[in-house]
Amino acid sequence: MIISRIETFRVAPRWLFVRIETDTGLIGWGEASLEGHTDAVRATVTQFAEYLLGTDPQRIEDHWQVLTKGGFYRGGPVLASAVSGIDQALWDLLGKALNVPVHVLLGGAVRDRIRVYGWVGGDDPSEIEDAIRAQLEVGLTAVKMNASGRMGKNGSVSEVAGVVERVAAARTVLGPDRDVAVDFHGRFTAATVRRVAPLLEELHPFFLEEPVVPENSHLIADIARSTSIPVATGERLYNRQEFLPVLQAGIAVAQPDLSHAGGISEVRRIAALAEVYDVQLAPHCPLGPLALAACLQVGFATPNYLIQEQSIGIHYNKGAEVLDYVLDTSPLKFVEGHIERPTGPGLGIEIDEAAVRAADAHHVDWRSPVWRHSDGSFSEW
Template sequence: MRITRVETFLVPPRWLFVRIETESGVVGWGEASLEGHSEGVRTVVEQFAEHLVGSDASRIEDHWQVLTKSGFYRGGAVFGSAISGIDQALWDIKGKHLGVPVHELLGGAVRDRIRVYGWVGGDDPSGVADAIEAQLKAGLTAVKMNASGVMGRIGSVAEIDGVLERVAVAREVLGPHRDVAVDFHGRFTLANARRIAPMLEPLRPFFIEEPVVPENSHLIGQLVQGTSVPIATGERLYNRQEFLPVLQAGISVAQPDLSHAGGISEVRRIAALAEAYDVQLAPHCPLGPIALASCLQVGFATPNYLIQEQSIGIHYNQGAEVLDYVVDKTPLNFASGSIERLTGPGLGIEVDEAAVRAADARGHSWRTPVWRHPDGSLAEW
């Protein structure tokens, strides 16, 4: 099953898809989206194609080892995203070739459905109550919201009260049987996070996400020890080695991104490492349908899988939606707050290749917003 062609597609709103074709005609799809830097990832995928074309598509682990370790310079978000998209596509090919979903190749299903959550409130959260009601009507039982927009290095009384008020509104709408996660988005200093986390405890958030920027992961243990709210992080950590310190620091939820952290192969290993620390997995996925399907395949075969992020209707989706690129939308439908186990071969979805090629002709140039504090200095987005 030799690889004959590797293609990439830059599709709106901000995604990069990878297509790998084999001599037998089996095609696999992956998602190498790196928000704000997809063009750079595309170039790396094209370079990695020099190794892949002519090789055996079934040797997934060998390809992963070569692409991650044969270069003298390695690691990071760009290389990790390129490898992730390729890895997903190779698993998709193997599943299709054998006629089984990927989770069967990972040891078989440990659950029949995976709970999912949706985003509310936008980057600078507002209209939270109405947005949550809409998500509940769409069939979800959990949501996530940003804690704030631009946040002062030491938050003002008004900034702190704003966070508490928004989460209180969410709790009132959701009641005691549904959940709200609160994303600090790396916008908080350690001092701010330590101050606000205990104040949120009476509202019982599902978890607090990314309370400090990833380069300050060595500080996260101080926050863990100072609050009873579960702490989540990991969307900007790219391998087992980077997850180890935060697991040792006591986080409760690991959030690797399957389009950045080495794809299905590495995230399975991150999940196993997390299990040894009694930590749950909730992969980051504000991305497209291929990334979502890849996450779900891992989740159906992973015991310590808590919940899955998905981006249908997220505020970033301008000009295209998650389900615009799949032929049959029903496998990704919500049922009682969950997505039922995918049964189709490979990743379990059928990518609409015509729609992808047409979208690539339009392309995109999405960039991370640049935010500033009132004094003009750079603020964390």
């Protein structure tokens, strides 16, 4: 069996799917979505295809090594996302060739279901109570919300009070037995985080996500020491080496993105490294069905797996939804706030290829918004 064809598909709302076909007719799917940079990743996958065509798709680790280290210039989100989509597709192919789910190939199941959470509140959270009730109605027991919209450079009294009020409103709806994670989205300075975090402690957030931008990860240790709230980060870290400093700094939850951080192969290694530091895994995944399916396959074989993000109904999904590209949606059904262990081969879902090809023909590029402070200077989104 050899790789005979590699295709990419840009699909709404902001995803990039990778399709790898073999000379036997077997097909594997992966997701290389890098929001706002689809064309750059697509070009990189095309370049990697020059090496992969005609090779054995079952040599997954060897391909991973060559694609990540074969160039003199390495790393970064574009290259890592291209590798991620290819890696997922190769694992999907291997599982289908052997007629087993990927988690069986990773050592077998360590759990029967994975807890999932949903997003509420959008970029500038408001009407939190109604948004949370809607998530509870579909069976979820945990949500995540942005702490704020645009945050001032030093966090005004009203801005800080607004953060606390919104999280308090969420806690009121959720009660003591359900969870709310709070995403700072890198919008806060370290000083503002140290001011806000103690005010949230009595509301018991599930975790406090990305308190500072990833380039300021050297400040994470001070933040982790300043609060009893578990600190989470990692959606903009792309390999084990980048995770090591934040693990050493004392984060409690690692959040690699399987479409950005080297796919199934590398995230398995990140999970093992995190376990050494008693850190739980909660992969970032506001993406499509293939990214979610890949996350779940890793989760069912990973002991230190906390919870899974998923984007069904998220505010970013304009023009298409996660389940629009899946023929049978039952493997991704919520059951008492969880997704149950899939039994299908490979990633465990069947992609609607006709829908994907049609979406690619009408794709509209998505771009990250640009925010500015009141003085006209750039503001983190």
